[in-house]
């Protein structure tokens with residue numbers, strides 16, 4: 001495979017934190033190659049290092065050792081290639097919805113009229129155009145998360161890193177948002193790496209599901225999801241989907257048990 005087709009190339013990545021003078025080995029010898037235009041989901045028990053891995057991919061955290069390349073450049077120098085969506089939406093309360101979506105474009109040096117046009121386009125894509133002038137406090141959690149997703153898609157960055165973007169939503173809103181995210185991705189085909197705790201969500205959205213062990217997080221299994229696109233929520237009744245969900249849970253359950261026995 002040519003380097004140009006690879007979004008993320010991670011080799012023998014280790015991450016050790018020091019907490020109260022004690023080492024916490026968060027990630028252990030991670031090898032991962034993510035192709036451009038693919039949707040990769042990362043599953044793993046609490047505390048296994050999923051967020052740490054995502055933050056390292058986005059250049060927000062430095063590896064202790066190992067190599068992390070983003071479009072062939074060290075991740076720490078390639079922050080402009082990635083946009084994040086976090087669980088707690090991270091929208092700015094003092095900006096309107098439109099200005100929140102346009103915010104990243106201002107940082108990227110786009111002209112004001114251009115910023116507003118791009119932001120309005122993405123608000124329309126997530127069905128939030130009528131809230132352009134509203135402030136985040138006037139919105140529900142699901143709406144705020146749609147603003148965060150619109151902001152990430154509006155950025156020029158080719159790669160999106162999503163850390164449990166739907167994790168804080170109620171079950172029904174989460175279903176609708178899964179459908180919306182699926183649709184957006186099917187239209188745009190940006191490279192996405194998404195961390196989730198939900199196996200169904202990973203199978204519905206991903207081309208591939210990477211399952212990690214309890215801390216120190218290693219990659220335990222890497223499954224291609226062979227289910228056809230375009231996908232809808234109806235896929236969850238598909239026998240192949242059900243079989244994969246059960247197999248991944250078998251892989252994950254020992255790790256969840258292990259993680260439950262670990263101290264923080």
Ligand SMILES: Nc1ncnc2c1ncn2[C@@H]1O[C@H](COP(=O)(O)OP(=O)(O)OP(=O)(O)O)[C@@H](O)[C@H]1O
Nearest residue numbers: 017018019024026045046047048049050051052264
């Ligand atoms: N800045 C830090 N300093 C010290 N320890 C840290 C730091 N960041 C993360 N850790 C520890 O590293 C481990 C991995 O954390 P991380 O947040 O990446 O896990 P996670 O898999 O995303 O967890 P969750 O699913 O609960 O969000 C945890 O034990 C965490 O306490």
